[in-house]
Amino acid sequence: MNITRRRFSRIAVAATAGIVSPAIWASERAQAAPIRIGTSVSLTGPLAGSKNALIGYQLWRDDINAAGGLLGRQVEIVAYDDQSSPASVPSLYSKLTDIDKVDVLISPFGSALSAPIMPFVKQRDLFMIGMFALAGNDVVRHNKYFHSGPWGPNSQFNWTRGFFDLAKHAGCKRIAILAADVEGPKIAASGGRTIAQEYGMNVVYDQGYPPTINDFSSILRNIRAAEPDAVFVSSYPSDSVAFVRGLSEIGVGDTVKLLGGAMIGLQYASLLTNLGAALNGIVNAHVCVPEPTIKTDKIADFLARYEPIARSQGLDPLGHYAPPFAYVAGQMIAAAIGGAGSLRHEEMANYLHSNAIDTMMGKVRFNEIGDWTERRVLMIQFRDIKGKDAQQFRQPGKQVVLDPPVLATAELAQPFNKARSS
Amino acid sequence: MFIEQFVNALATGIMLGAIYAAIALGLALTFGILHIPNIAHPVFVVAGAYAVAVANGYGWDPLLSGLIAGVPFYLAGIFFYEFYARAFERGGRADTMQALTLFFGVSLVLETVLLLKFGTDLQTVEVEYVGQRLPIGILMLPYRLLVPAAVAPLLIATFWAYLKYTYTGIALRAVAHDDRALHVSGINPTRIKRHAFGLAAALAVIAGAILIITGPVDPFSGRYQLGRAFAIVVLAGMGAIPGTLAAAIIRGVAESLVSAFLNPSWAPGVAFAVLLATLAIKPQGLFGAKQ
Numbered sequence: 021m022n023i024t025r026r027r028f029s030r031i032a033v034a035a036t037a038g039i040v041s042p043a044i045w046a047s048e049r050a051q052a053a054p055i056r057i058g059t060s061v062s063l064t065g066p067l068a069g070s071k072n073a074l075i076g077y078q079l080w081r082d083d084i085n086a087a088g089g090l091l092g093r094q095v096e097i098v099a100y101d102d103q104s105s106p107a108s109v110p111s112l113y114s115k116l117t118d119i120d121k122v123d124v125l126i127s128p129f130g131s132a133l134s135a136p137i138m139p140f141v142k143q144r145d146l147f148m149i150g151m152f153a154l155a156g157n158d159v160v161r162h163n164k165y166f167h168s169g170p171w172g173p174n175s176q177f178n179w180t181r182g183f184f185d186l187a188k189h190a191g192c193k194r195i196a197i198l199a200a201d202v203e204g205p206k207i208a209a210s211g212g213r214t215i216a217q218e219y220g221m222n223v224v225y226d227q228g229y230p231p232t233i234n235d236f237s238s239i240l241r242n243i244r245a246a247e248p249d250a251v252f253v254s255s256y257p258s259d260s261v262a263f264v265r266g267l268s269e270i271g272v273g274d275t276v277k278l279l280g281g282a283m284i285g286l287q288y289a290s291l292l293t294n295l296g297a298a299l300n301g302i303v304n305a306h307v308c309v310p311e312p313t314i315k316t317d318k319i320a321d322f323l324a325r326y327e328p329i330a331r332s333q334g335l336d337p338l339g340h341y342a343p344p345f346a347y348v349a350g351q352m353i354a355a356a357i358g359g360a361g362s363l364r365h366e367e368m369a370n371y372l373h374s375n376a377i378d379t380m381m382g383k384v385r386f387n388e389i390g391d392w393t394e395r396r397v398l399m400i401q402f403r404d405i406k407g408k409d410a411q412q413f414r415q416p417g418k419q420v421v422l423d424p425p426v427l428a429t430a431e432l433a434q435p436f437n438k439a440r441s442s
Numbered sequence: 443m444f445i446e447q448f449v450n451a452l453a454t455g456i457m458l459g460a461i462y463a464a465i466a467l468g469l470a471l472t473f474g475i476l477h478i479p480n481i482a483h484p485v486f487v488v489a490g491a492y493a494v495a496v497a498n499g500y501g502w503d504p505l506l507s508g509l510i511a512g513v514p515f516y517l518a519g520i521f522f523y524e525f526y527a528r529a530f531e532r533g534g535r536a537d538t539m540q541a542l543t544l545f546f547g548v549s550l551v552l553e554t555v556l557l558l559k560f561g562t563d564l565q566t567v568e569v570e571y572v573g574q575r576l577p578i579g580i581l582m583l584p585y586r587l588l589v590p591a592a593v594a595p596l597l598i599a600t601f602w603a604y605l606k607y608t609y610t611g612i613a614l615r616a617v618a619h620d621d622r623a624l625h626v627s628g629i630n631p632t633r634i635k636r637h638a639f640g641l642a643a644a645l646a647v648i649a650g651a652i653l654i655i656t657g658p659v660d661p662f663s664g665r666y667q668l669g670r671a672f673a674i675v676v677l678a679g680m681g682a683i684p685g686t687l688a689a690a691i692i693r694g695v696a697e698s699l700v701s702a703f704l705n706p707s708w709a710p711g712v713a714f715a716v717l718l719a720t721l722a723i724k725p726q727g728l729f730g731a732k733q
Binding site: 064065066068069071072104201227228229230231232233234235237238239241242245257258261262265266268269270285288289290291294298333334335336408 | 560661663
């Protein structure tokens with residue numbers, strides 16, 4: 021059979037169209053498909069208190085979608101329950117990446133859950149926003165990891181540098197360090213030890229304790245016997261409560277000028293209202309308090325929208341800890357995608373490394389491993405807490421900012437026992 | 443200073459031990475006497491703590507509301523055993539692995555139910571004496587430990603008297619030895635075991651009241667109590683109810699002294715080492731009967 025040139029050309033065009041059309045169809049479909057942000061959240065398990073971060077992600081998603089989305093596409097959050105188990109996390113993030121094929125990752129909450137996936141993210145060269153993992157990228161040093169937490173550079177040491185700056189300013193020379201035997205508190209305590217040494221302080225007591233502890237009586241007596249000027253405590257919520265109650269029952273001695281540091285849980289309404297006046301005098305790390313140097317209209321609006329959602333889900337109604345920074349995580353993603361004009365991780369990372377971005381918590385720049393270039397962890401002191409009313413924790417003057425100096429709203433009240441009783 | 447620290451550590455250990463004993467008591471009944479490995483028991487304790495927290499929200503005293511809540515929890519325990527018996531106990535014996543799987547599943551379901559109902563916030567109770575202490579010379583006794591610790595021995599003594607001097611109590615102890623002989627005597631072993639589970643659930647809610655006075659709870663607090671409760675039951679000896687108090691106090695004192703004089707991080711390890719050492723010398727436990 022003879023095939024004419026014209027007929028051959030027609031066959032070739034038809035064949036080419038047949039080969040290319042699925043790709044075009046897929047591409048067009050991808051253009052309309054939402055941008056998927058993948059993460060795991062502790063919906064169950066001992067760290068389930070952090071699940072209010074999901075509300076932060078969802079509020080950001082709603083805002084960005086109302087504004088037209090990113091790159092003309094709507095945004096979708098794909099979140100799995102990691103059950104507070106580090107062992108669950110690698111498989112979940114493999115699923116997010118290889119099966120769900122999400123476009124951007126946000127890490128699980130905190131150091132213990134984030135650490136297992138850092139090698140995976142580095143190996144696959146993926147862009148990821150870190151969610152409150154202390155020193156999360158210090159070991160792996162992945163250049164496409166960016167932290168939403170305001171720890172600043174060298175976060176292992178600097179997260180609680182503010183506490184030790186206050187101690188140094190108050191003339192403290194003898195330091196007691198107490199930390200729960202879990203990842204985050206141990207990192208904070210390790211950093212504290214290094215800073216204490218740097219400042220020429222003498223660590224007179226340095227112990228860990230198991231997370232199953234019910235009572236701090238013996239520990240407090242030992243601390244008192246060591247006669248420290250400052251007591252640095254790094255604890256998780258239920259031990260924070262036991263420790264504060266122990267302070268009321270046993271006390272810590274008259275030598276102490278400054279007590280607190282990194283007591284997680286003293287940012288949540290349920291514990292604040294239960295402990296009430298027992299909190300007075302304690303200095304603690306925080307990230308967002310209703311002080312005039314911190315609170316803005318945007319933050320107030322966010323918290324006002326957050327509260328009814330949190331109440332309906334039985335979550336912390338104050339939302340002063342993780343949720344604002346979950347929203348910031350979304351803003352970082354939006355800036356990266358918008359700035360790069362694409363979903364290519366290299367370009368997104370380059371944009372964040374090269375530009376300051378505006379977030380709800382202020383303008384942020386990142387260093388080479390994605391930490392904020394400026395430490396903005398607050399050291400606050402509880403003052404004038406009365407009764408169990410939750411509303412007081414939405415007012416200024418109850419959690420005054422002592423550090424960083426640029427955001428300070430008060431000076432340290434000391435010694436501790438006097439600050440506690442006044 | 444050493445004397446003060448030692449005396450206070452000893453007192454704290456005794457109080458903590460009494461509290462641990464109250465938490466382990468229901469397990470001493472189901473596992474120690476009936477040999478049913480009810481690993482869901484600590485979650486029942488936490489559920490009891492939540493029930494007490496709800497009642498406390500209306501101004502009820504935690505211990506009083508724990509006693510009253512014992513009735514609905516008793517009924518829940520009966521229903522739970524009925525499900526276990528119908529699903530697993532065939533011919534009077536259940537496969538241990540199946541039973542463990544059931545109780546593990548029940549504990550996960552119950553944790554999730556508590557999470558969905560109450561959320562993730564730590565639950566506490568409002569009691570005037572929490573945060574205060576009783577000073578007696580060099581002793582400083584926090585009331586949040588002292589009051590529950592005073593209730594625990596009363597609870598154990600009452601339960602032991604019930605087992606020793608009442609008809610159903612004796613039947614309860616007999617069913618673990620030979621339920622066929624019990625059957626021949628005209629007593630339905632299934633009814634007795636059902637009653638035992640009901641009792642264990644009622645004991646769990648009182649233990650929950652004790653637990654939540656001591657410190658805050660969340661839906662997953664039972665996981666921290668599981669190993670400790672089993673260790674106490676085994677250390678005491680299977681079925682040794684008064685021994686549960688002694689074993690728990692030994693554990694509490696070991697933990698407290700290690701925290702005070704060595705390193706708090708070692709406390710759980712040392713407490714389990716005491717268990718292992720005891721079992722190496724006396725495999726039946728401190729007060730268990732030799733086979």
